[in-house]
Amino acid sequence: MSESLLYRRQVGLWLAICAATILGMILLGGVTRLTNSGLSMVEWRPLLGIIPPLNHEQWLAVFAKYKNSPEYQIVNAGMSLDEFKYIFMYEYLHRVLGRIIGILFFVPYLYFLIKGRIPVGYRGKLALLFILGGCQGLLGWFMVKSGLVDDPRVSHYRLTAHLGLAVLIFGFMMWLTCSLLDRPPATDHTAGQSAISRNVARVAALFAGLLYLMILSGGLVAGSRAGYAWSTWPLMGDSFIPPGLYATTPLWLAAFEDITTIQFNHRMFAYLLALLGAGLVAAVWRHSQDLLARRATLLLGALLTAQIVLGIYTIVHHVPIASAAAHQVVGVALFGTAIYLARRLAVMAPATSG
Incomplete structure (x- = not known):
């Protein structure tokens, strides 16, 4: 060495x-x-x-x-x-x-x-x-x-x-x-490795960025105690869109001050990331044979699933300490995994023009 x-x-x-x-x-x-x-x-x-x-x-x-x-x-x-x-x-x-x-x-x-x-x-x-x-x-x-x-x-x-x-x-x-x-991805396709399109690499970077915003959203939920406001899922009370949503003047302030809006936004972030994460995992497995990238997507999928389940459990059971703390740390671990995947795909992407 x-x-x-x-x-x-x-x-x-x-x-x-x-x-x-x-x-x-x-x-x-x-x-x-x-x-x-x-x-x-x-x-x-x-x-x-x-x-x-x-x-x-x-x-x-x-x-x-x-x-x-x-x-x-x-x-x-x-x-x-x-x-x-x-x-x-x-x-x-x-x-x-x-x-x-x-x-x-x-x-x-x-x-x-x-x-x-x-x-x-x-x-x-x-x-x-x-x-x-x-x-x-x-x-x-x-x-x-x-x-x-x-x-x-x-x-x-x-x-x-x-x-x-x-x-x-x-x-x-x-x-x-x-x-x-990190071990650099192989450029020899005969070795069972393949490059990945720039679009997939961009999706991975977008996922990591949105996940960071999601964590900030979680900070607002924790700090405002919005997690206690609605203890039902998938509905918030009797409806998917709760009453009083964005009912502030000015309108945008509700995203930072109104506990109903804060929790609703956090849920919407979760749904968006679930869809984007599933698509990202599928795209990597479809378009790349890189072993480390595939392993990273498996970990990302497992952590994303655990994060969603923990979030639902925490809301429904009125924010127990154990699940709420686990929800926070799993979210950060998920972010770390997303960082790794985004970087690895970015390194692989320049090998193609797609």
Whole structure:
């Protein structure tokens, strides 16, 4: 193995580990939100915040600060110290994992940079990832602050932005990982491989882009609690199109503020992606013999099916924590798979003019 190939694999494996950890971070963030733990830490201490309360007196001091927050006064008045510890630990672990991810990225990045092991063309991209990670931490605290003023709920706009940036970082990291580790498709058709048309590659890219918008839509559903509004499927109440849809002035504001419209749009996204995903899987299997592309479509189809089933189950059963958290993390895993497939098909597409 050449030295340059070895370095590409080292950097690629490191990014793959970081991406997997970010996926875990997104899952933990979802659980933190679903257990209503996100506002339990009313201070942001980037350095000293990694140390939790270590004795009873420190726990009482932290609890006293929480008692001054709107969430305690309006929602959790009378909460015991043990109950507070339960919600505190979710938010604490979420923040600690964020710091661990920062270290997991920065230390190897610095090592690879000093040793000159970062492949050509990747220095700027890795530096951008580090900057985006810092922005994610700031955005997380910006989100939490919105629930520490008067209304004990974080802004659903800020929550969606926080989720969206996390998924964007994950997707960008997946793209770089694939570009470093993925085996190039064979150009010799006699070897059982074939190129794919540019149109199929474009559909794959469109699917990944729409899936990202779908995840943002899910952020609006979670932040506005729109998932509790209609607990029936396939109808919303007694009809497919519920009453009061887009009943705001101006009309477009309903897509961001009205819980009926937010949930309806999320469902429509799901139906669109189900059709587009099924067509994409069929097109790849029909037009390409590339083994990795075919395997990716099988995984994409399985995750898409699981995501739809989890979404329906979550709605119908009034948003249980386990299924809602699984719905979120499977959606992000699906996005990662779509990123891989879109990139692989894009690499294969130039071989034809179709």
